[in-house]
Structure formats: C-alpha cells, structure tokens
Amino acid sequence: MTFCSAKADACAPARFSGIRASSPCALARQLALSRREFLHSAAGLALGSALLRPVPLFRITPQSKRKIVVITFGGGARDQETFAPEGQANIPHLIGELIPQSTFFAQVTNRGILGHYVATASLATGNYETVNNFASLPPESPTVFEYFRKQLRRPASDAWVVAPSNGFNRIGESNHRSFGFGTGARVILPKYLLSAATSGSADYGHLLRDSYETPLYAPELGGNTFELDQMEDILKLSVDDFRTHARNLSSPDELSVYVVRQLMRQLAPSLLWVTMHDIDIAHAGAYSLYIEGIRRTDRLSAELWNVIQNEPEYRGKTTLFILPDFGRDADDDSGGNGFQHHRTGDALSRTTWMMALGAGIREGIVFDQPVETIDLVPTLGSLMGFSATFSRGKPISALL
Amino acid sequence: MLPGDLKPELFSGYPPEARQLVLDFLGTLKRLPLAFLSGLLREVIDYDFRFPAERKAVEKELSTLSSLSAEQTKDWFHGFAEIQLSPQLEQFDWVNLPAQFVEQLSAHLWTTHQLDAFRKTALAYAEHLRERLPPDAPVVPRLGIAVIGEGVESSPEPLFRKLRPHGAYFRNVQPENGTAHLLEAVAARVNAHPLSYGHWYIDGGQELPHSPAITCVSYKGLEPARTTLLGKIQRETKKAGMGPEALRTIMAQMQPADLGLVSSGDPVLDRFKAKLLTEGSGTQIFSTSFAQWATREALRRAQPVTLLVRFAPRQRQKPMSELLSPSPQAPELDPVGSLMDADMAAYYNWLNQQRLPGSAQSMFVAWFENHNEAVAISPSLPRGTESSAAATLPQLLSWMA
Numbered sequence: 001m002t003f004c005s006a007k008a009d010a011c012a013p014a015r016f017s018g019i020r021a022s023s024p025c026a027l028a029r030q031l032a033l034s035r036r037e038f039l040h041s042a043a044g045l046a047l048g049s050a051l052l053r054p055v056p057l058f059r060i061t062p063q064s065k066r067k068i069v070v071i072t073f074g075g076g077a078r079d080q081e082t083f084a085p086e087g088q089a090n091i092p093h094l095i096g097e098l099i100p101q102s103t104f105f106a107q108v109t110n111r112g113i114l115g116h117y118v119a120t121a122s123l124a125t126g127n128y129e130t131v132n133n134f135a136s137l138p139p140e141s142p143t144v145f146e147y148f149r150k151q152l153r154r155p156a157s158d159a160w161v162v163a164p165s166n167g168f169n170r171i172g173e174s175n176h177r178s179f180g181f182g183t184g185a186r187v188i189l190p191k192y193l194l195s196a197a198t199s200g201s202a203d204y205g206h207l208l209r210d211s212y213e214t215p216l217y218a219p220e221l222g223g224n225t226f227e228l229d230q231m232e233d234i235l236k237l238s239v240d241d242f243r244t245h246a247r248n249l250s251s252p253d254e255l256s257v258y259v260v261r262q263l264m265r266q267l268a269p270s271l272l273w274v275t276m277h278d279i280d281i282a283h284a285g286a287y288s289l290y291i292e293g294i295r296r297t298d299r300l301s302a303e304l305w306n307v308i309q310n311e312p313e314y315r316g317k318t319t320l321f322i323l324p325d326f327g328r329d330a331d332d333d334s335g336g337n338g339f340q341h342h343r344t345g346d347a348l349s350r351t352t353w354m355m356a357l358g359a360g361i362r363e364g365i366v367f368d369q370p371v372e373t374i375d376l377v378p379t380l381g382s383l384m385g386f387s388a389t390f391s392r393g394k395p396i397s398a399l400l
Numbered sequence: 401m402l403p404g405d406l407k408p409e410l411f412s413g414y415p416p417e418a419r420q421l422v423l424d425f426l427g428t429l430k431r432l433p434l435a436f437l438s439g440l441l442r443e444v445i446d447y448d449f450r451f452p453a454e455r456k457a458v459e460k461e462l463s464t465l466s467s468l469s470a471e472q473t474k475d476w477f478h479g480f481a482e483i484q485l486s487p488q489l490e491q492f493d494w495v496n497l498p499a500q501f502v503e504q505l506s507a508h509l510w511t512t513h514q515l516d517a518f519r520k521t522a523l524a525y526a527e528h529l530r531e532r533l534p535p536d537a538p539v540v541p542r543l544g545i546a547v548i549g550e551g552v553e554s555s556p557e558p559l560f561r562k563l564r565p566h567g568a569y570f571r572n573v574q575p576e577n578g579t580a581h582l583l584e585a586v587a588a589r590v591n592a593h594p595l596s597y598g599h600w601y602i603d604g605g606q607e608l609p610h611s612p613a614i615t616c617v618s619y620k621g622l623e624p625a626r627t628t629l630l631g632k633i634q635r636e637t638k639k640a641g642m643g644p645e646a647l648r649t650i651m652a653q654m655q656p657a658d659l660g661l662v663s664s665g666d667p668v669l670d671r672f673k674a675k676l677l678t679e680g681s682g683t684q685i686f687s688t689s690f691a692q693w694a695t696r697e698a699l700r701r702a703q704p705v706t707l708l709v710r711f712a713p714r715q716r717q718k719p720m721s722e723l724l725s726p727s728p729q730a731p732e733l734d735p736v737g738s739l740m741d742a743d744m745a746a747y748y749n750w751l752n753q754q755r756l757p758g759s760a761q762s763m764f765v766a767w768f769e770n771h772n773e774a775v776a777i778s779p780s781l782p783r784g785t786e787s788s789a790a791a792t793l794p795q796l797l798s799w800m801a
C-alpha cells in the first residue's frame with residue numbers, strides 16, 4: 001500500500017551508488033555517547049558505567065505486590081527529534097520530569113524486524129519474532145503476560161494491553177504449545193471500541209486514524225479482544241460517557257491513555273502494557289505531524305506517570321518502563337528517506353533508549369552499556385518473580 | 401530457476417531496448433547471484449522508460465560487470481552468493497517480475513535476519529563500482545532551489561536551521577517577483593545548457609508560467625490521476641483477501657494509462673509521474689510529501705543540473721480513511737504545518753543533491769516565499785554566516801555562481 005511496510009525496499013541499498021559505508025557499531029556507540037553526555041550535563045545524572053559495581057537495590061515492595069507499567073514510545077522517534085540538542089524542545093516532560101527520576105539506558109538495540117506489530121511482539125516475548133507484521137497472528141514465543149499469569153497464578157484481570165490498532169489484537173498471548181487460549185493478557189483496542197460505540201461517526205474520525213504503516217488494512221479481530229459490551233461491566237464506563245469524553249480528545253493515543261486511566265482505577269492490573277502510535281504518522285511524510293506526535297507522546301507519558309503517582313493502588317509500588325520499539329532511518333542514508341520510514345535497518349533505526357523509574361529504581365543514573373530490546377521481558381521476570389524461560393534476552397543487571 | 405539457467409527466450413516479455421540490453425550481456429548475467437541479479441533486472445526491465453542518466457548508468461554497470469575476471473566476480477559477489485534464499489524465492493518468476501521478487505526478497509531478508517549481511521555486501525558492491533566507475537562531473541555546477549512557505553504570514557519557528565551551517569543566511573532579501581525571477585534563472589540555464597531532463601520545476605500546488613523547455617511536474621496537474629488512484633485503492637481494499645502487501649504489488653504494476661494519465665508524448669515522464677503516486681508514501685494525500693518525494697526521485701534518477709521546487713500548503717490532517725477518499729470539496733489547508741514540512745524537505749533536497757557527482761561545486765538556495773529570509777549554499781559563499789545586506793534573488797544567485 002502507499003504506506004510501505006518495514007519490509008519494503010530493504011534491498012534498496014544495492015541499487016544506490018551514492019551510499020557511503022559506515023560502521024553500524026560505531027554509529028550506535030556514538031549515538032549512545034551523545035545521549036549520555038547530554039543527560040550527564042543537562043540533567044546532572046550520574047554515569048552508571050562509572051560505578052565500580054552496581055549497588056544491589058533493597059526492594060521497597062514485595063514482588064507479589066509490585067506493579068509494572070510498560071509504555072512503548074510508539075511509532076519510532078529519532079535522536080535528532082528527541083534527545084539530540086535540536087530535538088530536546090520536543091520532549092520537555094521526559095527531560096524535565098521523568099529522566100531525573102529514572103535509570104536511563106542510552107544504547108538499546110533492536111536486532112529484529114522493524115515493523116511495529118512484530119517489533120512490539122518481540123518486546124513482549126523477549127525473542128525476535130518473525131510473524132507477518134500485517135497479519136492477524138499471535139506471537140510464536142510466549143509473552144510476558146503468559147509467564148506472569150501462569151507462574152504467579154494471576155487472574156486474567158491482572159494483565160492488560162492497550163494497543164492502538166486492530167493489528168495488535170493478538171499481542172496478548174502466543175500460540176506456544178506450553179500456553180493456551182485465555183492464558184495471556186486481555187487486549188483493549190480503544191479505536192475499535194470507539195468505532196463500535198459511534199458507528200464510525202465522522203465526529204470521531206480524528207480518533208479513528210488507522211495504522212500508518214498500512215492505512216487501509218484492518219485485520220479481522222481474533223484472540224482475547226475486549227468488546228464494547230464489556231466496557232460497562234469491567235471498566236465501569238457507559239458507552240455514552242465514553243463517547244462524550246472521546247469527543248474532547250485529539251488523537252488515538254489520547255484515547256488510549258483515557259482508557260488506561262479507567263483500567264487502572266477499576267482493575268489496577270499488576271502488569272499493564274500501553275502501546276503509543278501517534279508518531280507513526282511520519283509515514284505520510286509530513287514532518288510537522290511527526291513532531292506533533294512526539295510532543296504528544298512526551299506529554300502523555302508524563303500524564304501516565306502522574307496517574308501512577310496519584311492512584312493509591314499504584315503509588316510507591318509501581319515501576320514504569322518507557323522505550324520506543326525502534327527508531328527511524330537516518331537522514332544521511334540514501335537507501336531511506338530520513339524520518340519518514342524505518343526501512344533501511346541502519347544503526348539509527350535500530351538504536352533507541354529506555355528509561356525505568358519508580359519502585360526499586362535508582363534515580364538519575366545513565367548506563368551506556370548496550371542492552372537489547374529483548375532484554376526487557378527477562379528483566380520484568382526478575383523484578384516480578386517469574387522466569388521468561390523461552391526468551392533469548394538477558395535480565396538487565398543494572399535494574400536488579 | 402537460477403541465473404545460470406537463463407536463456408534468451410525468457411526475456412521475450414521485456415520491452416525491446418531492455419531485451420536487447422539483456423541479450424548483449426546475457427553471459428554476464430548468468431554469472432551473478434540471484435540476490436543481486438534481481439535488483440539489477442529491476443532496473444533493466446524499465447530501461448526503455450528510464451532517464452538518460454539512468455540508462456547510461458546501467459549500461460556502464462553492465463559493461464563493468466562483463467569486464468570482470470572470474471576471480472574479480474567472485475570477490476565482488478561472494479557476499480550476495482552467501483545469502484540464503486528459500487526454494488519459493490528461487491521458483492518465483494524473477495525474470496519477468498523482478499520488482500515483486502525484490503519485495504519478497506526484502507521480507508525474506510528481514511525474517512531470516514540476513515538483512516544486515518545483505519546491507520553490508522550491498523555497500524561493499526557500491527564501493528567497488530564507485531572505484532571502477534568514477535562519476536562524470538555535470539556539465540555545469542548543479543543548482544537546487546527550494547521555495548517554501550506559500551500563504552504563511554510569519555514563521556512560528558526560525559527557518560533553515562539545518563541548512564544555515566552549510567551556507568550564508570540572508571535576512572534582507574527583496575521578495576518582489578521572487579518566484580518569477582527564480583523561474584527565469586532556471587530558463588536561462590536551460591538556454592545555456594540544453595540537456596534532456598536536465599532542468600526541472602516541481603510545484604506542490606498549481607504550476608506557474610514557465611519555459612516549456614523545463615521538465616515540469618505539479619501536484620495540481622496530477623489531481624485527476626490522484627483521484628483515479630485513490631478510487632482504485634478503495635475498490636481493491638474492499639476485495640476479499642486483500643492485504644497491504646498485495647495492494648502494494650497491484651499499485652507497483654499500474655501503468656500511466658491505469659491512472660488516466662493522458663499521454664503527453666513523453667512516456668518516460670509519464671511513467672515517472674505514475675511512479676510518484678504508486679510508489680511514494682503520502683504523495684497521494686499531502687502536497688508537501690509529494691513535492692519532497694518528487695524532488696528526491698528526480699535528483700536520484702534524472703540527475704538534473706537545475707531543479708526548482710516550490711512547496712504549497714497541504715491539506716490538514718484528517719482520519720486516513722477520509723484522506724484517502726476522493727472528495728469534491730476543497731480541503732482545509734494547514735499552511736504553518738506545511739512550512740515546517742517544507743523546511744525539513746528543503747534540507748533533504750540539499751542532502752539529495754549533494755549525493756550526486758560534482759557536489760563540491762553544487763549550489764543551493766532556499767527562500768521563504770514572499771519574505772526576506774533565504775539561505776544560500778555555494779563554494780563562493782562563507783559557511784555558517786549571516787548577512788543583513790539588502791539583496792534581490794537574482795543578486796543572490798549571482799553571488800553563488
């Protein structure tokens with residue numbers, strides 16, 4: 001379709017004679033160093049690598065009561081629009097409010113497929129998944145939600161995903177033989193709910209923006225998807241209230257955050273995964289809309305942190321992780337078209353960051369040692385007390 | 401089938417000039433690994449509809465490949481030969497559908513984690529080729545011009561921040577008749593250096609009066625084709641079993657006539673216009689994306705010595721389903737957002753121009769339309785400087801030469 005997949009044109013470099021060779025490793029390292037230098041000087045953070053050895057954290061919350069919220073800073077954002085000097089104006093909340101309270105990982109690499117569904121599935125399983133990015137398929141490896149529920153004997157109400165588009169409806173649980181239907185997370189697709197609640201009314205069109213990678217393709221729903229008629233029972237939210245509130249929101253991610261708040265108040269799940277997606281409007285090639293998406297995601301991330309601080313069920317016992325699923329192509333890679341896509345697989349599109357803050361996390365620390373996106377799930381396992389048996393990632397020792 | 405099995409009759413579906421080119425180099429093609437050859441055939445099959453610069457490049461590339469010894473061929477292509485392909489890929493009709501094959505190859509590379517290896521070997525190949533085929537300098541230093549900000553009273557943010565370090569920033573440009581002056585400058589270069597597809601004017605809105613010798617593409621001029629395309633997309637996506645990759649394949653196969661592009665007598669340019677809409681992302685709905693992508697593709701493919709692009713306001717963002725639905729109503733515009741889009745696009749224009757041969761002598765100017773701000777980049781102007789001297793645009797161009 002017009003909005004190309006991550007897979008499209010990966011072979012383009014072969015046909016470009018203008019390419020300059022460079023070392024992806026060196027670029028990734030440079031990216032991490034520039035982030036670290038900025039964070040060190042601007043936010044007064046200590047360098048994690050300067051510590052002789054990590055100091056074990058005493059756990060302020062028993063594992064059984066600990067809660068985890070993961071936000072994917074979605075759609076992929078590059079350094080020059082975020083942490084580089086010229087981009088910092090776009091993320092005032094991350095820089096001014098969240099980073100000073102966080103342990104920050106400056107070099108997080110995604111070595112998998114750079115499509116949003118498959119990359120999010122990889123994040124959620126701790127394996128580089130290879131499912132078709134555009135098909136309605138579950139991950140092949142067990143998800144963090146399945147490990148969490150099975151090993152800790154948690155009910156279905158304790159693990160939830162709020163995701164942007166219909167394509168994410170199978171993200172909550174895998175088709176792995178050790179697990180089965182109904183053993184993972186419930187998935188809420190706010191746009192799907194709103195569409196059902198409003199019959200696709202034009203008044204809500206701005207909240208029903210489709211996937212930007214595949215703007216015309218909406219996979220059929222399946223799996224453990226949350227339906228409109230459950231909204232009143234579970235979220236204590238009437239369809240009328242939902243419609244009324246949605247009318248005042250400006251983007252799909254704002255709609256997601258609204259649903260997340262409701263979920264936190266009513267069910268207070270211990271494992272909550274929120275996938276943001278507004279930034280991915282970049283695929284349409286309009287730079288101003290891409291920047292607008294980054295600024296909104298920055299604001300919404302801080303809003304969710306504030307909700308965590310203000311909800312009694314979450315305050316003091318919640319660890320928040322924020323990370324992009326991946327970056328976007330570099331301006332100087334002639335195989336791509338800069339910020340517009342994430343097709344080339346270059347270092348900039350593969351290298352991102354992650355911040356952890358809240359319960360049990362040291363504040364104001366920057367680590368520039370490389371970690372991978374698939375390390376998240378085993379790390380969550382170590383924090384919460386389950387083993388991500390089939391994950392190929394490693395627990396991040398700096399957080400344990 | 402593998403490249404070693406190639407026979408002349410397999411290319412009977414190719415356009416005449418492309419077929420002849422293949423036959424002239426068939427022995428060479430048979431020695432190349434499929435992971436590489438498919439990309440080369442994607443260029444060759446469109447040879448009849450390529451710009452002169454592209455035709456020359458593919459001819460030189462084939463000549464170079466045919467001159468390699470067996471050992472050199474092995475050295476250049478061992479990385480491609482090590483790429484593991486699936487039996488399905490090898491059985492695909494990659495001779496007649498090389499573009500579709502390359503798409504499937506891309507998916508295969510991502511899925512099998514061979515993308516990085518492919519990328520590395522592709523970069524090494526490009527380097528080999530550059531060493532063997534030093535690029536020809538242009539007949540005259542290139543000139544790129546970007547006109548941004550139509551309809552904006554004042555910019556909410558400083559402009560040209562990414563370009564300024566590379567050139568001189570002028571804050572007192574006399575804007576009167578600026579666009580006309582710039583188009584006259586393009587016309588003067590056409591007269592001085594008449595080159596086929598050597599001088600371009602791309603407009604993100606309605607094209608302004610210009611010399612007929614200039615190759616011109618405009619967003620407004622392609623409105624009927626865009627409407628036809630969006631209608632086709634809507635119909636295709638309603639078909640059972642249609643997915644994004646299938647739709648992309650259908651779009652890639654569309655010809656100018658499928659979009660209702662009335663033949664201009666220039667099949668090369670007609671094909672170029674069609675590809676802007678069928679292969680570009682966002683070019684069907686946002687004029688700023690169209691102008692940026694058209695400029696990028698014109699530079700990459702035609703390698704013009706002069707290119708003027710003028711950005712116009714794009715429509716305001718709406719739900720994608722509405723953006724993709726043809727509507728008889730005039731769209732609501734977003735001039736300020738479009739200015740930001742175009743400011744970044746101007747930077748990309750310059751980057752893309754600098755990828756072409758002769759970059760050390762190239763010139764580039766970006767101007768905030770009907771305002772006093774411009775940035776000019778040229779070997780004759782000091783980098784990272786500012787000037788408050790009053791200057792007309794013709795004067796500014798003369799200082800760059």
